[in-house]
Amino acid sequence: MELVEKLLSGNKRAAARLITLVENKDPKAFETLKEIYHKSGNAYVIGITGPPGAGKSTLTDKLVKVFRKRDKKVGIIAVDPTSPFTGGSILGDRVRMSDLNLDPGVFIRSMGARGHLGGLSESTQAAVKILDIYGCDYIFIETVGVGQSEVDIVKTCDTTIMVMVPGLGDDIQAIKAGIMEIGDVFAVNKADRDGAKRTAREINMMLDFSKSDWRPPVELVVAIDNKGIEELFEQVEKHKSYLEESGQKEVRRIENCKNEIVDLVQQKLMDMILDKSSKEEMINKLSKEVAARKTDPYSACKLVLEKLRTT
Amino acid sequence: MDRPIRVLVAKPGLDGHDRGAKVIARALRDAGMEVIYTGLRQTPEQIVSAAIQEDVNVVAMSILSGAHNTLLPKVVELLNAEGADDVLVVGGGVIPDDDIPFLKEKGIAEVFTPGTPTQVTIDYIRDNVANK
Ligand SMILES: Nc1nc2c(ncn2[C@@H]2O[C@H](COP(=O)(O)OP(=O)(O)OP(=O)(O)O)[C@@H](O)[C@H]2O)c(=O)[nH]1
Ligand SMILES: [Mg+2]
Numbered sequence: 001m002e003l004v005e006k007l008l009s010g011n012k013r014a015a016a017r018l019i020t021l022v023e024n025k026d027p028k029a030f031e032t033l034k035e036i037y038h039k040s041g042n043a044y045v046i047g048i049t050g051p052p053g054a055g056k057s058t059l060t061d062k063l064v065k066v067f068r069k070r071d072k073k074v075g076i077i078a079v080d081p082t083s084p085f086t087g088g089s090i091l092g093d094r095v096r097m098s099d100l101n102l103d104p105g106v107f108i109r110s111m112g113a114r115g116h117l118g119g120l121s122e123s124t125q126a127a128v129k130i131l132d133i134y135g136c137d138y139i140f141i142e143t144v145g146v147g148q149s150e151v152d153i154v155k156t157c158d159t160t161i162m163v164m165v166p167g168l169g170d171d172i173q174a175i176k177a178g179i180m181e182i183g184d185v186f187a188v189n190k191a192d193r194d195g196a197k198r199t200a201r202e203i204n205m206m207l208d209f210s211k212s213d214w215r216p217p218v219e220l221v222v223a224i225d226n227k228g229i230e231e232l233f234e235q236v237e238k239h240k241s242y243l244e245e246s247g248q249k250e251v252r253r254i255e256n257c258k259n260e261i262v263d264l265v266q267q268k269l270m271d272m273i274l275d276k277s278s279k280e281e282m283i284n285k286l287s288k289e290v291a292a293r294k295t296d297p298y299s300a301c302k303l304v305l306e307k308l309r310t311t
Numbered sequence: 312m313d314r315p316i317r318v319l320v321a322k323p324g325l326d327g328h329d330r331g332a333k334v335i336a337r338a339l340r341d342a343g344m345e346v347i348y349t350g351l352r353q354t355p356e357q358i359v360s361a362a363i364q365e366d367v368n369v370v371a372m373s374i375l376s377g378a379h380n381t382l383l384p385k386v387v388e389l390l391n392a393e394g395a396d397d398v399l400v401v402g403g404g405v406i407p408d409d410d411i412p413f414l415k416e417k418g419i420a421e422v423f424t425p426g427t428p429t430q431v432t433i434d435y436i437r438d439n440v441a442n443k
Contacts, residue, residue, distance in 0.1 A: 016363060089345055089346065092350075108365075110347050
């Protein structure tokens, strides 16, 4: 395939087009990925996540510039997992990354949820592979939110930066449960505002309970003024060295691959179960029977599984 | 639903208002399109670079500054130079009727003057993306 050769030679349009094809779930694109998958795995993947409006894009813009100063080729995937009911979306992360636009060593791609469940992390992971093979040394994935979608997406990362802002208060409590596993490095952005030190202290207190060998650092940053960015960069590099020297990078990547396989299987199973032609009809019929107490959900489940096995 | 039309909405030129661009961005989103919004004061080079990376079907530009006769053709020219001549380029904003034939000659597919209902723009994009 011509597209593959172009991608391997570092052609931007080829990378862009292949990402479009995986987003459109084009089976040919996945056939292509099968062929070239063995060439991926060289890029280091960094997740940037946190609440809406925390300054993730602004921070990504500044942090990427530090990597560019060291002449690293960078890919950025800006993911918006929110899925309005029209199916359309406005992807606005590029607004904060205008300067990177003309840098030939940076590739930025925006991705929306397109109304489907689960499919987004599949597309994101495929896009990571494409940018990896395209030749990026580092790939940043920006994603909003503190829900399951972002947990899924950061499962693909080597280092995840959790971006917080002063005065989250109760929000910190709310995301406490997931926060320890997700963040490898914490950035309290908008530290020009009141309460940044207090927020950092609260995060630090929670992290004191962390059992891992890696104690996530908490950095104060002011992304719009480019303050604290070099320090944040150093922390990312430290975490990278920790992963590499401890052997945890390999462990994490195996875990990520496992997650990816399980997700793919789950996705395909869902597609099979909700297959318009036969099974969905069966499920609809069973739902009525269960509601009318003619049968029970456990037996219904068994019937659907049997049907899956025989098709 | 699996393949929404991808549109880059850009605001070239030096003036500081992007209300028009935001209105059209929202209208296209509500019509089910995936809009990549790039913000104010974009140069043609920035617009084209973003259009290539985002692999959009359409570049829609809103322009008020009066520099449309240079900026819009420049975007088409740069897209063609990248081999991306399959991208549909449309313009909107304050553009005198007299300038429209010149812009079309330069490869801008359609120009929407103020007061054009957004539905007209949506329909135009739907119809013409398919033809490209
Ligand atoms: N005061 C202050 N404002 C900032 C800082 N960093 C970013 N902002 C502002 O915060 C707003 C949101 O910034 P973004 O970078 O778009 O935030 P985001 O987290 O990417 O937003 P979403 O992707 O929409 O969730 C913008 O108005 C920025 O200018 C900062 O360090 N201090
Ligand atoms: Mg953002």
